[in-house]
Structure formats: C-alpha cells, structure tokens
Amino acid sequence: FSHFLRTAYNSLSKAMDGDDREVFITVREFQKYLKENIAKVGLREEFLSRYLNEGFSGGEKKRAEVLQMAVLKPKISILDEPDSGLDIDAVQSVAQAISKVSTKDATVIIITHYARILNFLDKLDFVHVFAEGKVLQTGDASLAQKLEAEGYEWALEKTA
Numbered sequence: 001f002s003h004f005l006r007t008a009y010n011s012l013s014k015a016m017d018g019d020d021r022e023v024f025i026t027v028r029e030f031q032k033y034l035k036e037n038i039a040k041v042g043l044r045e046e047f048l049s050r051y052l053n054e055g056f057s058g059g060e061k062k063r064a065e066v067l068q069m070a071v072l073k074p075k076i077s078i079l080d081e082p083d084s085g086l087d088i089d090a091v092q093s094v095a096q097a098i099s100k101v102s103t104k105d106a107t108v109i110i111i112t113h114y115a116r117i118l119n120f121l122d123k124l125d126f127v128h129v130f131a132e133g134k135v136l137q138t139g140d141a142s143l144a145q146k147l148e149a150e151g152y153e154w155a156l157e158k159t160a
Helices: 001-016 028-043 045-049 058-072 086-100 141-150 155-159
Strands: 076-080 107-111 126-131 136-137
Touching: 001 028, 001 058, 001 126, 028 045, 028 086, 058 076, 058 086, 126 141, 126 155, 136 141, 136 155, 141 155
Parallel strands: 076 107
Antiparallel strands: 126 136
C-alpha cells in the first residue's frame, strides 16, 4: 500500500509548480510522512506492510481512502458513501479521520444516504438534497436531521 501511495504522491508532486512541490527523495522520508498521516486517520503502522486491499476491514478500507486524501492533499475530495457498510463505531472513526485531515483550503464533498456520519464531523458547511440530478434543498445540518425524521417526500413535494 505504501508503494502505491508513494508512486501517486511523487507523480502528483512532479506535476506541481512552485512552493507546493515536495518530492520525497528516499523511501525512509516518505515512510516517516506516511506514519504521521496514519496516526491522523486511526490506522496502525503495520498497515504499511500489507498489500493493497489485503484483508482490510470495512473501516480500514474507508480510513485508507481518507489516508489518500491526507497524503495527496487534493483541493477537492469527493467521498461517495464513506459510511456504507460500517457499524456506528467505524462511522465515527471515519468521520473523525475526515475531520482531522480536512483543511480550510480544500473542499470535501460527502455523498451519503444517512445523517449519522454528519453527526460526527467537526465542520459541516452545507447539506444539499439531490434527486434526479438536481439540488432540491440546501441548508445546514438541521436539513439532514429533518430528512432522517421525515424522509424525502416533503423535499420532493416542495419542488413539484
């Protein structure tokens, strides 16, 4: 897994200009950088010695996705259902990982069908309700809570 991330990181760095460019010369330097980020997302260091997707739990897979976000530092991250298939403890740890690696300089879009992950995020700017490719409603966290309590029918009716 670490080889995959190092390759992606160095490829991305080579494409960058100026102060944002940071190529790791040695494997040791990159391993140190990875260990710092692994701690942020709640994974153990032995994670680095495993092959990509070998024996990962659902929560580890999701935190590995967040680790990629931490290492590659994209300006926009789209996380499609980072809470799917996880128990509540894993959802909480994934949300905490997202909160720890998110920065004010980047946008994180979380696509979910349930509000439970939103309850664990440190910062939530907007909630959008989509149907048939259109934004039906926009609001704050209370909009997600209303959807949980009442379902989607009211949002669909309001736009009809």
